[in-house]
Amino acid sequence: xxxxxxxxxxxxxxxxxxxxxxxxxxxxxxxxxxxxxxxxxxxxxxxxxxxxxxxxxxxxxxxxxxxxxxxxxxxxxxxxxxxxxxxxxxxxxxxxxxxxxxxxxxxxxxxxxxxxxxxxxxxxxxxxxxxxxxxxxxxxxxxxxxxxxxxxxxxxxxxxxxxxxxxxxxxxxxxxxxxxxxxxxxxxxxxxxxxxxxxxxxxxxxxxxxxxxxxxxxxxxxxxxxxxxxxxxxxxxxxxxxxxxxxxxxxxxxxxxxxxxxxxxxxxxxxxxxxxxxxxxxxxxxxxxxxxxxxxxxxxxxxxxxxxxxxxxxxxxxxxxxxxxxxxxxxxxxxxxxxxxxxxxxxxxxxxxxxxxxxxxxxxxxxxxxxxxxxxxxxxxxxxxxxxxxxxxxxxxxxxxxxxxxxxxxxxxxxxxxxxxxxxxxxxxxxxxxxxxxxxxxxxxxxxxxxxxxxxxxxxxxxxxxxxxxxxxxxxxxxxxxxxxxxxxxxxxxxxxxxxxxxxxxxxxxxxxxxxxxxxxxxxxxxxxxxxxx
Numbered sequence: 001x002x003x004x005x006x007x008x009x010x011x012x013x014x015x016x017x018x019x020x021x022x023x024x025x026x027x028x029x030x031x032x033x034x035x036x037x038x039x040x041x042x043x044x045x046x047x048x049x050x051x052x053x054x055x056x057x058x059x060x061x062x063x064x065x066x067x068x069x070x071x072x073x074x075x076x077x078x079x080x081x082x083x084x085x086x087x088x089x090x091x092x093x094x095x096x097x098x099x100x101x102x103x104x105x106x107x108x109x110x111x112x113x114x115x116x117x118x119x120x121x122x123x124x125x126x127x128x129x130x131x132x133x134x135x136x137x138x139x140x141x142x143x144x145x146x147x148x149x150x151x152x153x154x155x156x157x158x159x160x161x162x163x164x165x166x167x168x169x170x171x172x173x174x175x176x177x178x179x180x181x182x183x184x185x186x187x188x189x190x191x192x193x194x195x196x197x198x199x200x201x202x203x204x205x206x207x208x209x210x211x212x213x214x215x216x217x218x219x220x221x222x223x224x225x226x227x228x229x230x231x232x233x234x235x236x237x238x239x240x241x242x243x244x245x246x247x248x249x250x251x252x253x254x255x256x257x258x259x260x261x262x263x264x265x266x267x268x269x270x271x272x273x274x275x276x277x278x279x280x281x282x283x284x285x286x287x288x289x290x291x292x293x294x295x296x297x298x299x300x301x302x303x304x305x306x307x308x309x310x311x312x313x314x315x316x317x318x319x320x321x322x323x324x325x326x327x328x329x330x331x332x333x334x335x336x337x338x339x340x341x342x343x344x345x346x347x348x349x350x351x352x353x354x355x356x357x358x359x360x361x362x363x364x365x366x367x368x369x370x371x372x373x374x375x376x377x378x379x380x381x382x383x384x385x386x387x388x389x390x391x392x393x394x395x396x397x398x399x400x401x402x403x404x405x406x407x408x409x410x411x412x413x414x415x416x417x418x419x420x421x422x423x424x425x426x427x428x429x430x431x432x433x434x435x436x437x438x439x440x441x442x443x444x445x446x447x448x449x450x451x452x453x454x455x456x457x458x459x460x461x462x463x464x465x466x467x468x469x470x471x472x473x474x475x476x477x478x479x480x481x482x483x484x485x486x487x488x489x490x491x492x493x494x495x496x497x498x499x500x501x502x503x504x505x506x507x508x509x510x511x512x513x514x515x516x517x518x519x520x521x522x523x524x525x526x527x528x529x530x531x532x533x534x
Contacts, residue, residue, distance in 0.1 A: 003034075005027040005479075011054065020450070032479050061461045062087060062410065064088065064090055079508055081435050087182075090218070091145070102155070125178075139530050216245045226263050247279070249281055260400070287389055292383040295333075299320060311378055340360075346377075350384065351381070386426070431492070435505065482507070
């Protein structure tokens with residue numbers, strides 16, 4: 001009986017960190033059945049991959065593609081950079097659970113991160129069933145967002161949860177995990193997750209301990225509050241008895257860059273004490289989020305309609321400006337740090353001519369003070385603006401990428417995919433994270449060996465998630481694979497021109513099916529919604 005697929009003549013970098021070795025890889029169905037030099041069996045299809053690396057498909061440990069599968073199930077920006085599995089439901093956001101009467105509130109909460117489909121589900125299980133029916137091109141690992149749980153239990157209230165509301169959140173979390181969620185995530189800089197106290201999060205962590213849940217946290221502050229916020233995340237995981245993953249580890253704002261070593265030290269100390277804590281990073285010194293997150297947390301209470309009312313009120317605008325404007329030149333919040341107006345760019349909004357402008361340029365065009373231009377834009381666009389902001393040092397980016405407890409996650413927010421016109425200027429990490437690690441940081445800067453780079457994007461993430469048969473090239477593993485040219489693999493996406501696919505990645509295999517064939521996306525999609533083995 002012939003094999004389904006044979007990858008012949010490549011160098012296998014197997015995802016464990018071991019040195020690459022010359023070997024062929026044979027696949028039957030969805031599984032790898034042989035890894036050895038000079039395999040001589042017949043195959044339905046054989047690919048000559050001489051001079052190229054065969055590695056496990058990349059696992060994006062932190063992504064915001066949740067809603068984009070509904071607009072673009074091909075997930076082309078990810079599959080074409082070698083990603084075969086995405087972890088979504090991050091930073092407190094997930095599309096479910098949602099109560100019918102709260103749909104408008106939830107849509108306002110989502111605004112600014114892209115597609116807002118008509119919600120045809122209420123429970124997390126119903127949502128996952130619709131995601132399965134879409135059959136995205138990548139495998140999907142889904143967390144439930146603390147923000148979604150909190151909205152379902154108590155709306156956008158800026159206060160601690162009472163006992164009944166906490167029980168409702170625990171029940172919602174249990175239902176989501178029974179349906180296939182891997183745990184819950186927080187985005188403690190983002191309302192309504194920002195309104196939660198530590199004890200609420202410890203209680204939720206405790207409630208999922210028996211189900212072996214996983215706590216994933218965008219910490220409460222990545223700037224002035226960085227050290228206390230890292231310590232809080234560690235405390236939640238430790239007291240809750242669950243693994244804790246710290247999202248996109250970084251120090252934001254020049255005045256906070258020197259705190260990174262101490263933040264990494266907190267993680268290292270906790271690991272030495274036996275706390276199951278790790279984290280993820282992306283290979284860029286800019287981040288991206290909704291522009292309305294530049295408003296202080298109190299301004300969001302009640303949801304986006306209340307925020308818009310506050311932005312329309314002159315006295316409230318003055319209060320916001322007095323609180324956030326620094327030296328007339330920078331804008332800052334307690335949780336997100338200070339950033340110059342020339343360092344914040346419009347990534348997407350309905351007025352496409354504004355995309356790519358920074359807030360200083362917008363102010364110059366309109367003749368307004370930058371703070372007024374910012375709030376006017378949010379008001380006019382009804383808080384549906386996405387932004388990119390530069391707040392990190394490149395030295396720190398290299399430091400976190402090289403850290404042995406940190407793996408790779410893009411933190412990407414896709415804005416548009418597919419053929420034809422491509423609006424928006426999404427962060428280049430949407431298209432280039434994984435080839436950038438290989439090309440820029442492993443090959444050019446020699447920050448770490450190629451095998452380490454692959455390990456951080458495959459086996460390390462798989463082990464963290466408890467994926468026993470993915471993230472590695474070995475007999476019996478699922479055939480999620482990427483073939484790349486180590487001499488030419490490169491991210492091509494840039495901030496001015498982000499909608500560009502990487503070079504040097506000719507083949508991607510998902511669950512044994514060729515998904516990218518000589519650089520072209522082909523079907524049918526073979527991705528799955530992966531559920532934990534509990």
